[in-house]
Amino acid sequence: MSKIIIRWLLTALPVLFGVSVITFVLSSLVPGNAARAILGINATQEQVDALNTELGFDEPLPVRYWTWLTGALHGDLGVSVVNGLPVTEQIGARIGITASLIVGAVIVAAVLGVAFGVTSALRGGWLGKAVDVVALIGMAIPGFWFALVLVTVFAVQLRWFPATGYIMPSESVTGWLQSLVLPLLALGIPSAAPVAKQTRDGMLTEMGKDYIKVLRARGVRERSVIFRHALRNAASPVLTVLGIVAVVLLGGTVLAETVFVIPGLGGLAVNATSSHDIPTIQGLAVVFTMIVMVVNLAIELTYALVNPKARA
């Protein structure tokens, strides 16, 4: 395990550094003048120039990057040029919400995907075909539309769950769970489709192998054959898919945050991009990269738990 973590650190640090450099350079190439956007259309060029100086935008790129990097290493990602709020503070207030969405949706995708995949592999016949069809539909339906259908049916018509909003668990655990149900279903159900397909294929392969016959011949209970042996061996590719799902969901949260009006990182990223808020974009790029890296680490550690050979 420690080897995995050390290897991960050796990879993560250069990747983070590279991403920060690339984002910084690309952000500087984006057309638009933040000082003009801040000061408005009546500001004189002198005022715009003065604010550019104050913001440090007239410094050479390497100097600006070094200033940002030294701040970032101390936990200071700068301040938004649009609303003047610290980037670290804005991200800190939202990262827990986005994490709830991603982790919750991955759990929904894993539970549904594995359940459908195993059932389909074992039962075969029309049920297997049905799972294939449902998985295909799950991958094809537009997420935005699916989210709106959920809202219309379960919030607007049936009034079972709130249509919008997010409640902090510190305020009400029940309210928090209720506010998350529809967003998690909207994100998790379409994500379950590839998991189900991968699980089904993996289980079919494993169940056809000789060791399964041997286990059965030894009189091992069928439940143990399926879940302790076949599913465990089929799990590695499923975990890979779940890792990809988690990374894709990082982008997918923008959709859920928009439809369900949830104050997460996705909405912050959209607003920052459209308003040339470079410090916020920069901070978010680093945080998103870190999330992806952490997901990768989690997948590798889970691999190691499931498959001892991967611990080497």
Added chain:
Amino acid sequence: MFPTLKSREASASTTTRPFLRPAFAATVGVAALALAACGSQADPEASADVSAAGGEMTQGGELVFAEQQAPPSLDPGTLDRAYTDFTMLAYDPLFYLTPQGEVEPRLAESWEFVGGENKELDVTLREGMTFSDGDPVTADAVVASLEYSRDAQGNHAHFLEDATFEATGDLTFAITVETPNPMLPKLLTQQYPIGQIISPQGLADPAALDLASDTHGAGPYVYVPEESVPGDHYVYEANPDYYDPEQQHWDSVEIRIFADKQAALNAATTDQIMMFKGDGSLAAQAQSSGLSVIANPGIMTGLFLIDRDGETVPALGDVRVRQAINYAIDRETVTTALLGEYGIPTFQTAIEGADGYSEANADLYAYDPDKARELLAEAGYADGFELPVMTAVFAGFEQMGEAIKGQLAEVGITVTTDVKTDIAAYSEGATDKSFGAFVGGYDANPIYQQGLDLFLPSSNFFNGFGTESEELNDLWLQAASADPATQADLDVQIEDYLLENAWFAPVAWAPVMYFATDSIGGVETSAGSPFASPLAWYPAS
């Protein structure tokens, strides 16, 4: 029914960098006439047709409504009017614009133009008022606030650019302008943040008038940064020191940001919010969900042909081309398709029956594509030309741009649209000369204010290339200080000039649409006040 939920987060620490002065562009101005007189001022035309919703007035509870875009700060001196709902709750203005388009007292108890030229406005403040931070509301304090707003270079600073302010007593002061300005009181109502007064403590560090700090106004509510999350929701509580508790209809107010209008409709349908702004595409669904639709067609939407000297699009420098564009648009069809029963076709900047409307040119640009082709051929563009046009995702501008694109294609003009997603980028596009024309909206304002906003060289936003016409300037200056009858005649001459020289290509009078539940009252608009003000809303039984 599921109970109304609140979006809440624990507030983080609130230290911020104290220097930013965000400001964004104006897309629309205030509507209706302002008469040069003292006391309450009314526009009979404007108050004649009011759209409203709501039952019997009660008091207390929480007002929860939605806005589409989050404000970059809470500094009235620099903030665009697009965000004025966020500041008017905490910063009382000198004057108050009623939903009927009348100017009424607020911090100012009375006012009067003196000298007969609409150049000096004497104002008397109420006695015994204080700002929420404890500072007394005095003439000196108000003068300092107005001077700050004039100099802060926000998007409405041009209304005050030639104004000087002088305290003439503890509660009296004078506003003097070089150019006659009969509309001054209306420009200092809650509809423009520059009319919202900031306390001396607030002005001591204006960079701290941000989203992480307390507000420093004399309004009915105070902002609560600890309970707000910028970008998501903004919470206000009743100001215990407010001078007129009867105007505090609510115990608290929460403004939530809903970037997606369908999400806002869902929230209103399930009683999570009481009111939101939308467009015609939601009207039928909202009505079938039991919401009230409040709408007045008071926003002139269409194409603003700003490159009139042909700097970036040479064709637009030829008046025949601009006229051809006007002839080429089938306004009846576009208006019906986009706005249905809520829109009125127009090619004039003045609404029919109002100040400046030209009866003589009432049919000038009736749809005539053949005439358009003829004019294009005369101007040397028989094969058409390419016209880059900026539009935006908000206020229905994108759809209007697509409709205009289709209309102009019929006469050979190829429109390429660039759709902006936020107000800052839209503002920049209108003023940096990157587009010869853009799709926008502007209130049904009197000709005087149209001069300030639309066609004088100083009107940055709608005159981004700074086109100047000596004839137009002279007419406007004469009208500004003329007697009412002469002014009316001059205003029509100005409208005729704009029409004959095709400075714009308006398409329709469109409404600002409000969708309200039956738990809120006082959501009213009129041609004189097309934007509903949260100060007027009350709990309805």
